[in-house]
Amino acid sequence: MSREILLTAEQLHIDIPGRGDGSALSFSIARGQIWGVLGPNGAGKTTLLHSLAGLRKPRSGRVLLKGRDLRQQRRRHIAQQMAVVFQERPDSFPATVLESAMIGRHPFLSAWDMESADDLAIAREALARMELAGKEQQLVSTLSGGEKQRLAIATAMTQQADLWLADEPGNHLDLHHQVAVMGMMREQAAAGSAVLLCLHDINIAARYCDHLLLLYPDGSACWGEAGTMLQTAALERLYRQPLRVLEDQGERVFLPCTDRPYCDED
Template sequence: MSALCARALTLAIPGREAQALDIEITPGQVWGVLGPNGAGKTTLLHTLAGLKAPRAGNVYLDEQPLSTLARRDVARRLGLVFQERVDGFPATVFETVMMGRHPYLSLFQHETPGDSERVEAALAAFDLAGFEQRLVSSLSGGERQRVALATLVVQDPGVWLLDEPTNHLDLHHQSAAMALLSERAAHGRTVMMCLHDVNLAARWCSHALLLHSNGDVQAGPTDDVLGLEALERLYDQPLSTAEIDGVAVFMPRHDHDPHRARRQA
């Protein structure tokens, strides 16, 4: 049974035709969406979340047409971490992360002690214990990103959509975030994330979706899709590859790099 499915889905990207996308994402899978700037990665996530209408085709959540579901019902099943966020009103870290429980509460229902325990556990998972009463507006970019991830953990929907989840994070918190997403997938969640770092996708994702600037699409298991030739075409960039701890690693190759020549001199 698919958790999220796109059938003949064409993204509404101004000035460009895109190949119709047919993709079925099942519980336990971690998908990495890769592509150059402007290829439509964010548009894809917003379309899959029902925030942007497609040019054609349909999205299905738990095999039901997304367009027929109430937004509260969608919020219980699907969560989205945006690439950029705007503070609409002053709120503490605790209040912000608690918003992840709001889809499960009725209009006049108050949060329970169990909800508070979920928030505290999520904050601890992202090294935010002690930040509860800090205003989100006072945080650094990386701290805000961890708050957004903690909010999604508290929401705990079946489908997790994330736009650049490692944005602003240092190496330690990048690794911790990716490990947590992988662990959630292992417990039956479905994860799809847009990434700029090919190596994060190679290390942590079971499947990859490549969006090309000309509208072409490639999708499949990571080992099948993330090949040197395919990635060089995707980014129009020569690459070198090696294997570290059994995982392919890709690096840009600059055959005429003057800095490299100086270091070798």
């Protein structure tokens, strides 16, 4: 049985100043899938995420959300369908942890509506899942970097969106919380959402993603099922770094190789 397509890129060229068009990106993300975007610094991962979210105009092409052109949809409607976790967020105004988490319910409220008891319960459940339940009345400005990241993810959880776009969701997180966040992303997909993650860690992508998009610095790109994309030669060219591959309980682990230089045979 085919699964509903939630997000589609059609002949999309992301706009990176000083670089040509590169590859046209044409792919679709369906319910239940977890896509990982891999690439070195400057390859365009964050720009792609912003373009898919409708926050940055692409050079050409278009993005469809549930089959409709993103440009023809209101931001409130988009926010009801799509949760976005940014890599960095400024502390723009004083707010408590609970108040910040409740922002995720705002797309579902009318202009003069107050949050309901159900909205409050949804936010508190998300905070508890991110191990922030005891910090509800604490000011966001007093949190550590990792706690702020977990709050951003909890805020996205309160949206209860069908589609997740997350830029380095493990940013600032210790190992325990990285595993917890990725486990939560896997649960979201298993429940019928679709997830796209910009990542630096090949091993996180190998463990949790079923599809991968590789963005090269020259603007070229390739994408497909993770088992097809996780080829050592392609990853070495992506990062210009030789790799070693180990097998552990049926999983491949990619490690940087320091005993030989990278050699581009092209």
